[in-house]
Amino acid sequence: MERLVNPYVSVDCVLLGFDGTQLNVLIVRQKESGNDDNSTNNYKLPGSLIYMDENLDEAAQRVLKQLTGLVQIRMEQFHAFGNVKRLANPSDMIWLERFHHLEHHLERIVTIAYLSLLRIDRKREKLQKEYDAQWIPISEIPQLAFDHNEIVDTAVKTVERITSSNPARIFDLLPRKFTAAQLHAVYQSVTGKSVDFRNFHKKMQSMPYVVQLDEKEQGVNHRAAHYFKFDRKKA
Amino acid sequence: MERLVNPYVSVDCVLLGFDGTQLNVLIVRQKESGNDDNSTNNYKLPGSLIYMDENLDEAAQRVLKQLTGLVQIRMEQFHAFGNVKRLANPSDMIWLERFHHLEHHLERIVTIAYLSLLRIDRKREKLQKEYDAQWIPISEIPQLAFDHNEIVDTAVKTVERITSSNPARIFDLLPRKFTAAQLHAVYQSVTGKSVDFRNFHKKMQSMPYVVQLDEKEQGVNHRAAHYFKFDRKKA
Numbered sequence: 007m008e009r010l011v012n013p014y015v016s017v018d019c020v021l022l023g024f025d026g027t028q029l030n031v032l033i034v035r036q037k038e039s040g041n042d043d044n045s046t047n048n049y050k051l052p053g054s055l056i057y058m059d060e061n062l063d064e065a066a067q068r069v070l071k072q073l074t075g076l077v078q079i080r081m082e083q084f085h086a087f088g089n090v091k092r093l094a095n096p097s098d099m100i101w102l103e104r105f106h107h108l109e110h111h112l113e114r115i116v117t118i119a120y121l122s123l124l125r126i127d128r129k130r131e132k133l134q135k136e137y138d139a140q141w142i143p144i145s146e147i148p149q150l151a152f153d154h155n156e157i158v159d160t161a162v163k164t165v166e167r168i169t170s171s172n173p174a175r176i177f178d179l180l181p182r183k184f185t186a187a188q189l190h191a192v193y194q195s196v197t198g199k200s201v202d203f204r205n206f207h208k209k210m211q212s213m214p215y216v217v218q219l220d221e222k223e224q225g226v227n228h229r230a231a232h233y234f235k236f237d238r239k240k241a
Numbered sequence: 242m243e244r245l246v247n248p249y250v251s252v253d254c255v256l257l258g259f260d261g262t263q264l265n266v267l268i269v270r271q272k273e274s275g276n277d278d279n280s281t282n283n284y285k286l287p288g289s290l291i292y293m294d295e296n297l298d299e300a301a302q303r304v305l306k307q308l309t310g311l312v313q314i315r316m317e318q319f320h321a322f323g324n325v326k327r328l329a330n331p332s333d334m335i336w337l338e339r340f341h342h343l344e345h346h347l348e349r350i351v352t353i354a355y356l357s358l359l360r361i362d363r364k365r366e367k368l369q370k371e372y373d374a375q376w377i378p379i380s381e382i383p384q385l386a387f388d389h390n391e392i393v394d395t396a397v398k399t400v401e402r403i404t405s406s407n408p409a410r411i412f413d414l415l416p417r418k419f420t421a422a423q424l425h426a427v428y429q430s431v432t433g434k435s436v437d438f439r440n441f442h443k444k445m446q447s448m449p450y451v452v453q454l455d456e457k458e459q460g461v462n463h464r465a466a467h468y469f470k471f472d473r474k475k476a
Binding site: 008009010011012013014015055056057058059060061062083085086088089090106108113114116118167170171172 | 291343407
């Protein structure tokens with residue numbers, strides 16, 4: 007008879023934000039109380055094993071609050087990762103067992119990954135100072151714990167799929183008012199496609215939900231650009 | 242300190258097929274060797290706890306083969322279900338413990354649900370005879386075990402989303418050659434929208450990937466309709 011597996015289940019949160027040039031992901035550190043060890047493998051996504059009385063969505067909200075202070079972030083499940091080898095790195099295993107004060111050896115963890123698209127705003131400094139959490143550009147992501155690099159890759163592909171079927175989701179990444187250059191940059195960044203700026207300007211005119219405001223950039227060295235807003239009702 | 246949960250993990254497969262009128266889902270029976278008990282709660286999706294050496298996708302393929310004989314079915318993960326109360330029905334619990342010969346009490350199971358769109362073909366009879374598995378129209382689904390009714394509902398909504406962003410996926414549900422009436426019926430069924438047949442015929446002309454064949458229905462009482470095929474290269 008085959009051996010059943012009784013793994014732990016975790017949730018991991020991929021928060022993606024846009025810094026004006028490219029997608030960034032919010033990364034935290036593997037920490038144990040009283041340990042400032044800087045091993046190579048100590049970056050990870052915000053995540054945790056789930057507790058007995060928590061539903062999956064609740065666990066995702068709880069861990070995000072614990073590790074980053076962020077609350078009421080709209081997240082959606084996008085994939086479960088359960089490869090038999092995802093705990094293969096012994097240092098990840100040691101950290102896990104210490105962090106959760108586990109008294110027995112972990113065999114497997116299946117993780118349910120959550121995704122959110124959001125604005126990178128002024129909470130940036132607070133995230134860094136109080137939580138040691140930081141936004142890192144996708145192109146500069148270091149080696150992460152477990153299979154978290156694979157999870158981020160899958161998240162980025164998922165965003166490409168989501169925004170291609172529902173372009174309105176792109177505006178989750180932008181500030182309330184934005185320039186055409188900013189929209190152009192975020193569009194290229196999520197679709198992975200390079201689009202000429204003039205052609206993109208024409209494309210914008212075919213988006214009824216992108217509304218030009220009577221307001222321009224101020225205090226810039228180049229010619230001040232108009233601001234636009236996203237009108238959800240027209241999407 | 243919060244109590245960590247060490248649940249089992251399962252996979253469940255939602256296979257959706259089209260019978261000419263509406264979506265159907267493939268349902269199996271909760272069985273134990275030597276038990277022909279017909280309790281009300283004995284219908285379920287094909288699914289199983291995962292084994293130690295299996296990845297999630299492998300577990301989904303393995304259980305589908307075991308419970309229905311179907312192999313090489315393209316399935317994709319669509320959602321993880323982990324509500325704390327999904328094992329609330331005692332008869333489900335008893336069945337599980339007997340079926341898997343478990344010696345201890347199950348606290349929780351998180352299930353990873355898979356989805357497939359496929360043709361209902363001549364294997365229908367074999368499924369019924371050899372596996373006691375049957376296609377049941379969505380509108381006639383009985384009470385299923387665990388939260389399987391909720392899983393089917395979520396799958397149907399997912400199909401609506403998938404086919405609205407990628408209409409070519411609708412053809413996964415149709416035979417290789419099909420009539421306009423069949424395409425109309427499947428379209429209404431997956432989108433949940435009622436569309437006038439004449440308007441739909443016009444809509445078909447705007448689908449370059451729907452190609453009319455030099456072949457008509459044979460042996461029908463009404464005026465024989467043309468067959469069409471789906472040309473994936475033009476999608």
